[in-house]
Amino acid sequence: MAGVTRDEILQIFKDSGALLDGHFILRSGLRSRQFFQCALALQDMPSVERLGAALADKLRSFAPTTVLAPAMGGLVIGQEVARQLGVRFIFVEKEDDALVLRRGFKIDPGEKLVIVEDVVTKGGRVAETIAIAREHQAEVCAVGVVVDRSNGTVDVGAPMECLLPMEVETFAPDNLPEDLQAIPAIKPGS
Numbered sequence: 001m002a003g004v005t006r007d008e009i010l011q012i013f014k015d016s017g018a019l020l021d022g023h024f025i026l027r028s029g030l031r032s033r034q035f036f037q038c039a040l041a042l043q044d045m046p047s048v049e050r051l052g053a054a055l056a057d058k059l060r061s062f063a064p065t066t067v068l069a070p071a072m073g074g075l076v077i078g079q080e081v082a083r084q085l086g087v088r089f090i091f092v093e094k095e096d097d098a099l100v101l102r103r104g105f106k107i108d109p110g111e112k113l114v115i116v117e118d119v120v121t122k123g124g125r126v127a128e129t130i131a132i133a134r135e136h137q138a139e140v141c142a143v144g145v146v147v148d149r150s151n152g153t154v155d156v157g158a159p160m161e162c163l164l165p166m167e168v169e170t171f172a173p174d175n176l177p178e179d180l181q182a183i184p185a186i187k188p189g190s
Contacts, residue, residue, distance in 0.1 A: 004054040009146075009164045012051070016041045023183040028122040030170040031180060035188055036147045038118035042076040051163060052080030055116065055144045058161035059085065062141035064114040066090060066107070068133055070099055070125045077146055078116035092129055099128045107136035115140060115158070119147045121170065123154040130157055 013019040018040035024032050042048050055077065064087055069078025071093040082089035090105040101107065115129050126143055133140050143160045151167040154160075171180065 025187040056084035070129045073118040109137035111138045115143045121149040123156040
């Protein structure tokens with residue numbers, strides 16, 4: 001499948017209502033005027049298939065044997081990327097406020113993994129997922145994301161491929177512009 005253009009990806013987000021405007025509290029603690037609620041874009045299976053195929057195309061050359069995704073955000077797109085690549089899919093999930101490998105999933109030493117996530121801002125969840133993979137002595141070949149809110153500036157310690165690099169302005173909670181100070185902050189979840 002040919003890659004999906006930036007405009008097509010933005011249209012998927014707009015059509016699904018997944019690109020939100022307002023005052024948002026991000027997982028990182030930063031604030032933003034825009035929020036990508038990927039779950040809304042990824043509820044439509046034809047969109048999932050298109051985005052998953054495009055991301056799989058970017059990750060194929062890394063020849064992974066497994067896709068590992070952080071729950072919740074990476075579940076749908078991670079599973080579709082794994083399906084498109086014809087490889088195994090597993091995930092890490094929160095337990096006591098930290099990501100852990102559960103449910104009997106195993107990672108073998110030397111196993112070639114790609115990490116797949118929906119949105120990255122500062123890369124915290126991806127870094128946590130990479131650390132788990134490396135604790136199991138896996139080879140983290142690359143990271144694939146649908147939206148990179150850092151516009152390529154975040155360093156997760158592995159090559160990163162993304163479908164939609166975005167430069168989205170973020171603010172510390174104690175340094176908000178006047179327009180955001182006047183709007184109640186919403187934590188929409190990820």
